[in-house]
Amino acid sequence: MASTVTRRCALNGRSFMPIRPSPLIRRRIRLIPARGISTDPPKIHTSKLASQAPLVSFAAALATGGLLGSFLYPTDKKAVSPTEHPSIDSSFTLRKQEVGASEEKLKPLTEQEFVEISKLPRERAQLTVAPEVPARIERDYPVLLEVPLTTSAKVAQLTSVYKYERWSFNGSVPGPFIRARVGDVVELTITNKDESGNPHNIDCHAFTGPGGGAALTTAEENESKAGKFRLQHPGLYVYHCAAAPVPVHIANGMYGLMYVQPAEETLPPVDKEYYVMQSEFYHEPPEVDDDGRLSKQVEFSYPNALREEPSVVVFNGSESALTRDKPLKSNVGESVRIFFGNAGPNLTSSFHIIGGIFSRVYRDGSVVDPPSHSIATVSVPPGGSAITDLQPNVPGTYAIVDHSIFRLDKGAVGYLNVSGDPNPEVYQSSQPAAPCVGCKLHP
Numbered sequence: 001m002a003s004t005v006t007r008r009c010a011l012n013g014r015s016f017m018p019i020r021p022s023p024l025i026r027r028r029i030r031l032i033p034a035r036g037i038s039t040d041p042p043k044i045h046t047s048k049l050a051s052q053a054p055l056v057s058f059a060a061a062l063a064t065g066g067l068l069g070s071f072l073y074p075t076d077k078k079a080v081s082p083t084e085h086p087s088i089d090s091s092f093t094l095r096k097q098e099v100g101a102s103e104e105k106l107k108p109l110t111e112q113e114f115v116e117i118s119k120l121p122r123e124r125a126q127l128t129v130a131p132e133v134p135a136r137i138e139r140d141y142p143v144l145l146e147v148p149l150t151t152s153a154k155v156a157q158l159t160s161v162y163k164y165e166r167w168s169f170n171g172s173v174p175g176p177f178i179r180a181r182v183g184d185v186v187e188l189t190i191t192n193k194d195e196s197g198n199p200h201n202i203d204c205h206a207f208t209g210p211g212g213g214a215a216l217t218t219a220e221e222n223e224s225k226a227g228k229f230r231l232q233h234p235g236l237y238v239y240h241c242a243a244a245p246v247p248v249h250i251a252n253g254m255y256g257l258m259y260v261q262p263a264e265e266t267l268p269p270v271d272k273e274y275y276v277m278q279s280e281f282y283h284e285p286p287e288v289d290d291d292g293r294l295s296k297q298v299e300f301s302y303p304n305a306l307r308e309e310p311s312v313v314v315f316n317g318s319e320s321a322l323t324r325d326k327p328l329k330s331n332v333g334e335s336v337r338i339f340f341g342n343a344g345p346n347l348t349s350s351f352h353i354i355g356g357i358f359s360r361v362y363r364d365g366s367v368v369d370p371p372s373h374s375i376a377t378v379s380v381p382p383g384g385s386a387i388t389d390l391q392p393n394v395p396g397t398y399a400i401v402d403h404s405i406f407r408l409d410k411g412a413v414g415y416l417n418v419s420g421d422p423n424p425e426v427y428q429s430s431q432p433a434a435p436c437v438g439c440k441l442h443p
């Protein structure tokens with residue numbers, strides 16, 4: 001924590017009273033009255049659209065279900081066969097046949113999936129810390145899934161130089177990976193142990209209803225709040241705190257991923273599954289302490305965040321999370337899946353693994369639509385996600401980056417370390433490898 005003595009700015013030498021973000025934010029919150037949630041239905045001006053509705057519906061149906069579908073995804077099985085393209089597996093063939101009816105898949109949950117809450121068996125969710133992912137769910141029935149989350153604030157190393165007070169769910173940034181199944185009802189309990197006095201809650205993009213659960217789960221210090229939320233759509237979803245001021249809670253580390261499996265899992269089994277989440281941090285320059293030294297701890301910067309100029313861009317919450325601390329690992333020939341999320345709060349990620357090609361990409365975290373194949377870079381917006389599969393067959397270190405590549409110098413690099421025998425039929429030279437000295441991308 002910063003002391004309360006007068007300090008000098010490292011940039012201009014002027015003295016100032018250090019400002020800690022938490023009291024500032026607390027003041028902001030108190031200035032904002034408790035926000036009433038309107039129960040009036042929103043007024044939607046539909047008169048013009050309504051008069052055109054039959055025409056619009058017909059055109060949409062024709063485009064999505066008919067002409068477009070048959071053009072993009074021909075039903076002729078021989079058009080692209082798995083044996084002709086090794087990265088396309090049999091599940092894709094199956095999905096290709098089904099895609100013409102993809103709109104039909106969005107029908108409400110079946111009777112077997114939509115079981116009254118009072119009749120659901122209880123189960124405790126298995127929660128994992130990044131980069132680990134809970135095991136695939138094998139049950140074929142919905143449950144009342146208990147998800148307990150505890151909020152706290154803790155100073156931790158953010159970069160090799162600076163510490164920062166991160167706010168978290170269950171003590172980790174990103175928060176735990178939550179795996180569920182469509183039709184499950186999540187019983188989410190938030191217990192607020194943040195001693196700074198900030199309230200916290202959850203807006204989970206997998207929940208349907210106002211605020212994604214935020215207004216039902218806002219917990220003050222030492223308070224617990226719970227809500228029940230039916231999972232109606234499969235896919236990979238971001239969750240985050242949405243207590244006011246929302247951007248600050250996200251910027252300080254309060255986010256994670258929830259994967260909602262379809263009733264019948266469409267993701268093919270793989271050898272390794274990992275959880276990676278990108279985010280930015282915005283901090284002020286380090287203060288100069290009375291002893292003349294630059295502080296080793298930096299504070300949140302609202303102005304920098306407003307300008308969308310981050311000081312730090314990282315995977316899994318800190319500069320070293322995916323390099324020194326917990327790099328991803330696999331063996332030559334193993335299939336690797338990365339559940340990737342972008343917490344933002346501002347930047348879109350151009351997610352890329354140098355030297356790897358994603359054999360499958362489930363864009364926007366959709367497991368209802370068929371995946372794309374043989375993709376090098378995937379665009380993932382703030383609050384968005386993607387599921388990416390690859391199968392490296394050459395050993396070595398693969399750098400995980402945001403291909404907005406200057407962000408590398410803000411911390412956006414991780415490693416996938418692949419072990420195994422060399423594969424000269426794919427990758428060779430008569431001369432030894434000679435990485436540039438000090439290069440983060442080819443260590």
Ligand SMILES: [Cu+2]
Pocket residue numbers: 167199200201241242243249254
């Ligand atoms: Cu919060």
